[in-house]
Amino acid sequence: xxxxxxxxxxxxxxxxxxxxxxxxxxxxxxxxxxxxxxxxxxxxxxxxxxxxxxxxxxxxxxxxxxxxxxxxxxxxxxxxxxxxxxxxxxxxxxxxxxxxxxxxxxxxxxxxxxxxxxxxxxxxxxxxxxxxxxxxxxxxxxxxxxxxxxxxxxxxxxxxxxxxxxxxxxxxxxxxxxxxxxxxxxxxxxxxxxxxxxxxxxxxxxxxxxxxxxxxxxxxxxxxxxxxxxxxxxxxxxxxxxxxxxxxxxxxxxxxxxxxxxxxxxxxxxxxxxxxxxxxxxxxxxxxxxxxxxxxxxxxxxxxxxxxxxxxxxxxxxxxxxxxxxxxxxxxxxxxxxxxxxxxxxxxxxxxxxxxxxxxxxxxxxxxxxxxxxxxxxxxxxxxxxxxxxxxxxxxxxxxxxxxxxxxxxxxxxxxxxxxxxxxxxxxxxxxxxxxxxxxxxxxxxxxxxxxxxxxxxxxxxxxxxxxxxxxxxxxxxxxxxxxxxxxxxxxxxxxxxxxxxxxxxxxxxxxxxxxxxxxxxxxxxxxxxxxxxxxxxxxxxxxxxxxxxxxxxxxxxxxxxxxxxxxxxxxxxxxxxxxxxxxxxxxxxxxxxxxxxxxxxxxxxxxxxxxxxxxxxxxxxxxxxxxxxxxxx
Numbered sequence: 001x002x003x004x005x006x007x008x009x010x011x012x013x014x015x016x017x018x019x020x021x022x023x024x025x026x027x028x029x030x031x032x033x034x035x036x037x038x039x040x041x042x043x044x045x046x047x048x049x050x051x052x053x054x055x056x057x058x059x060x061x062x063x064x065x066x067x068x069x070x071x072x073x074x075x076x077x078x079x080x081x082x083x084x085x086x087x088x089x090x091x092x093x094x095x096x097x098x099x100x101x102x103x104x105x106x107x108x109x110x111x112x113x114x115x116x117x118x119x120x121x122x123x124x125x126x127x128x129x130x131x132x133x134x135x136x137x138x139x140x141x142x143x144x145x146x147x148x149x150x151x152x153x154x155x156x157x158x159x160x161x162x163x164x165x166x167x168x169x170x171x172x173x174x175x176x177x178x179x180x181x182x183x184x185x186x187x188x189x190x191x192x193x194x195x196x197x198x199x200x201x202x203x204x205x206x207x208x209x210x211x212x213x214x215x216x217x218x219x220x221x222x223x224x225x226x227x228x229x230x231x232x233x234x235x236x237x238x239x240x241x242x243x244x245x246x247x248x249x250x251x252x253x254x255x256x257x258x259x260x261x262x263x264x265x266x267x268x269x270x271x272x273x274x275x276x277x278x279x280x281x282x283x284x285x286x287x288x289x290x291x292x293x294x295x296x297x298x299x300x301x302x303x304x305x306x307x308x309x310x311x312x313x314x315x316x317x318x319x320x321x322x323x324x325x326x327x328x329x330x331x332x333x334x335x336x337x338x339x340x341x342x343x344x345x346x347x348x349x350x351x352x353x354x355x356x357x358x359x360x361x362x363x364x365x366x367x368x369x370x371x372x373x374x375x376x377x378x379x380x381x382x383x384x385x386x387x388x389x390x391x392x393x394x395x396x397x398x399x400x401x402x403x404x405x406x407x408x409x410x411x412x413x414x415x416x417x418x419x420x421x422x423x424x425x426x427x428x429x430x431x432x433x434x435x436x437x438x439x440x441x442x443x444x445x446x447x448x449x450x451x452x453x454x455x456x457x458x459x460x461x462x463x464x465x466x467x468x469x470x471x472x473x474x475x476x477x478x479x480x481x482x483x484x485x486x487x488x489x490x491x492x493x494x495x496x497x498x499x500x501x502x503x504x505x506x507x508x509x510x511x512x513x514x515x516x517x518x519x520x521x522x523x524x525x526x527x528x529x530x531x532x533x534x535x536x537x538x539x540x541x542x543x544x545x546x547x548x549x550x551x552x553x554x555x556x557x558x559x560x561x562x563x564x565x566x567x568x569x570x571x572x573x574x575x576x577x578x579x580x581x582x583x584x585x586x587x588x589x590x591x592x593x594x595x596x597x598x599x600x601x602x603x604x605x606x607x608x609x610x611x612x613x614x615x616x617x618x619x620x621x622x623x624x625x626x627x628x629x630x631x632x633x634x
Contacts, residue, residue: 002023004020004023004034018042019042020039021036022037022090038093038097040090057084061087062590099590101616102116119584119585120589126579129578130575131577132574134572135567135572136174137195137571137574137614139174139547139551141608157214161214163196164207166192169544170547172543173521176521183203187201191576195614213533215539215540222543227289230286230550233550236286238282238321239322240321240322241282241283242283242506242509242510243306244329245278245328246279247276248277248518248523248524249269249272249274249525255529257530258531259295260295260534261273275295276295277538278290280306281513284553285549286549290538291309299329300328300329302329304334304337322492329347330347344490344491346490347489348486348504354390354485357376366497366502374393378390389497391485391501392484394484398484401484404448408448408472422468429464429465451473452470452472454469488500513549516545517541517542520548523537523541570601570604571604574595576615578592587623590619593618597612
């Protein structure tokens with residue numbers, strides 16, 4: 001085995017360039033011929049003086065994979081380390097090229113497989129090069145269901161671009177992180193390259209960045225295509241439209257991003273600049289449209305922008321979808337805008353008036369199970385002719401009371417600490433500073449601070465505080481009684497109380513979506529610094545969520561309600577491995593195969609209608625430690 005350099009002429013200008021190949025000499029009868037094992041292309045970076053070492057190590061890996069690489073290389077040396085990595089990469093490529101299918105590729109196949117017996121030395125059997133394949137298999141299945149590859153081809157993406165896009169999107173699903181992390185994952189951890197027959201080791205990190213930019217440039221076309229494809233694939237009614245905002249923070253100043261602004265952070269990271277993602281979903285949780293706003297964007301000010309950017313045929317006419325938004329976006333101006341354009345809407349009211357359903361004779365019990373008890377009553381607002389639906393949820397009540405109690409305890413604990421410090425050395429006693437600290441405590445615990453009357457008693461000179469006294473007002477009990485009560489307002493007059501409440505509950509879909517994108521798909525934090533890179537990062541996450549929700553929607557139809565994190569953990573243990581074993585005939589057999597699917601993995605595969613091992617096993621036999629002879633099973 002050796003490396004051959006060949007000069008090739010260009011067809012247009014007649015100039016020349018060199019290409020490189022790994023070749024070997026094989027005897028055929030009385031003749032010796034050269035056979036190309038691997039084309040290395042024209043950008044082969046290894047210096048000529050190190051070619052013999054490289055080919056010797058490749059032969060060693062193919063003939064005796066268990067032999068220590070230290071026999072040839074010192075891995076503490078960067079040059080040797082790079083050469084060892086190259087040798088292993090080229091060895092894998094050669095074995096993959098020369099291998100042939102071994103047996104059936106389906107675990108469920110009933111076809112008879114021709115036996116292929118060998119006597120092997122089990123003391124020197126080696127399993128190596130493990131790569132995850134389970135999560136990648138179902139992720140690629142969703143991508144193919146949505147025909148995303150075909151759409152990218154129609155948009156002018158080359159084959160290499162499509163493979164880079166697939167790597168970026170599925171990488172975000174399986175192992176969320178930056179493009180740098182994804183690049184390393186594609187090369188060192190994933191069998192995605194085998195699933196789509198593409199060598200990611202030959203792909204530069206730069207391409208992952210540029211493909212992110214290219215995907216973002218086609219955002220409108222891709223979102224429209226995926227929306228239509230999902231609607232047709234699952235026969236979705238699109239009778240509901242959900243809209244909400246979330247934000248994500250940056251690591252770093254992000255000074256080159258004009259949308260990076262300080263604002264109200266839902267992750268309590270007020271110290272970091274933010275951007276805001278607006279997302280429109282249908283009632284089944286599939287994304288329809290997205291847009292990135294500045295981190296300090298006003299929630300009410302974004303609704304018109306988002307709904308206007310959707311396709312007009314999807315949100316106009318007599319049977320337009322019901323628009324559902326929470327209180328943060330349900331301003332008077334937005335509700336008036338919806339009315340003027342003929343939209344039906346169901347929103348969480350911003351009005352302070354809250355009627356407890358239990359006090360009404362017309363209350364309706366719409367849920368009573370182990371998880372929750374919900375009562376509602378409906379009335380017509382004379383001023384606006386809207387329907388008001390006053391709701392009380394016991395589960396929501398317990399949660400809100402627990403939050404209020406936590407704030408009560410935190411405020412009283414801080415007041416106790418201040419009061420006790422008045423009689424100790426080295427603590428703050430200055431009257432004005434004590435009053436100032438109490439003001440800060442009220443601000444920090446604004447949810448319950450109005451429930452308290454706090455009195456600070458100064459000394460005769462009014463320079464030092466002598467005591468701090470407080471008591472909780474009786475009105476706080478009324479606030480506790482109103483916990484779990486909220487009001488919905490709508491212009492839909494012919495729906496029952498149960499229909500309205502069940503429709504409002506779909507708003508939890510968008511909360512679930514944001515939670516999945518942030519915690520499961522790595523949307524936060526963002527490490528990029530320019531606006532285009534940040535927006536591209538969020539768009540890759542959104543494309544990944546399209547695939548995730550496509551899978552989860554189908555699994556839910558089969559009664560499987562696992563989160564994406566649970567599905568990912570279950571599928572992650574299925575691996576692609578290479579097994580090498582020497583025989584008694586001075587041969588080395590290499591088998592590339594997939595571990596058998598376990599019980600929960602089979603449940604997921606069967607629910608989706610996927611073969612547990614879409615690739616199957618491949619084998620290569622090296623005879624006499626001289627030449628590679630591919631074999632195949634009849």
